[in-house]
Amino acid sequence: MWKRIKECASILVFAALLASPGIAHAATRQAPAPSAQEAAIDPEAKDALLRMRDYFKSLPEFAVREDITHEQVIDGDLKVQKLSNADVIVRRPNELQITVTADDGSDHAIYFDGKTLTMYLPASNYFAQMDSPGTIGAALDAADASYGVEFPTPDLLRMVSGLDFANDIIAAGDVGASRVGDTDCEHYAYRTADVDVQLWIQSGDRPIPRRLVITSKKLAGHPEYAATLTWDAAPDIDATTFTFAPPAGAKKILFGAPPRPRGTATPGQ
């Protein structure tokens, strides 16, 4: 329960006070024992996450519109938000199409058909392609690890492949009833080692996430990544949805660094 989490926090603060210099007697009270930490995971909150995950598994296809704010911390403690929108279409098992518009001009589109992942940049008319046979989750990880390709709400996309953060949770609780737009939701909070996550899960028989907030609590200023999600369980999908067709004048580039130039000749400076 959330109350228990607050109690744990109080205990930690008290222990910290006892341990600080200036306090005469040695601190004998320690951080909560593991069993207390397990009790910090509200089973209902964890169950809600698992129900949401299982509901995902049952959807053969879906589309979601994401309104995203993404915070950066500059100058030490100045937080600024970057705004973007993402339209995501998924068809099981491994077809994905994403269109991102962003306020910094970094608009891009991603296509994945289970074999090839394409990144298209409309501003420069460049596109790059990489072989990525397999699941959406595997394609995400490969593109991110190899080339730093960004995806909106990566956790949501990984959930399509059955991956989620349930095993990383060290505390969880029910913040209370809430509404996102016109929809009744239950608002949950989850804590992992590095980030805190909030999910607003739609009430009723379709436990979809309507809002997601990830707080980077290890960074100064605790910047957040937040997305409001609007769903369509019957998206318009046709034969071309997941296939990238280069527009007129589109220029193909490579992922990754080009081969090193042979020799050391410098054309001049």
Added chain:
Amino acid sequence: MNRNPVRAATVLTLLLTALAGAGAPSAAAETRGASGRGAPAARPANVQTARSSVGNRNVNVSHTTSTSHNVNVSRNVNVQRSSDVHVNREVVHGRYDRWGHPIGPAIGVAATAVTLGSIAAALPPGCTAVTIAGITYEQCGASYYQPVYQDGEVQYVVVSPPQ
């Protein structure tokens, strides 16, 4: 994010070497061409970006040189801003200065060739795209740049004239 620590160190060495050779950043240095630019991305050193994912393998894991990727690269390519080099603020602080980050060495406008293998965050003005064996190169005066998508953005690598 410790994705490419070796590469980042190499690039940093390139940048430091280039800057050492070019002398202190100044208006004159900026007009000597793009040789002073070795860093792949013009990013301020003090930007930290919130993580967008719970898992370890995600973008924007905290590191002090990160900013949102693809920031302003396409703006650089498509906007003819040769006069920017001579604007005081942008010459001293680099492009997009205070809070319009990224910040970095300004784009050189000279058409002289630059060091093979050096990496630019954006092209100088006046480039023409050339396609060879299906891959795009950008010809800018005497230099050829190969755009590649790396580290979450398009980077332009100086290459030999492609055959």
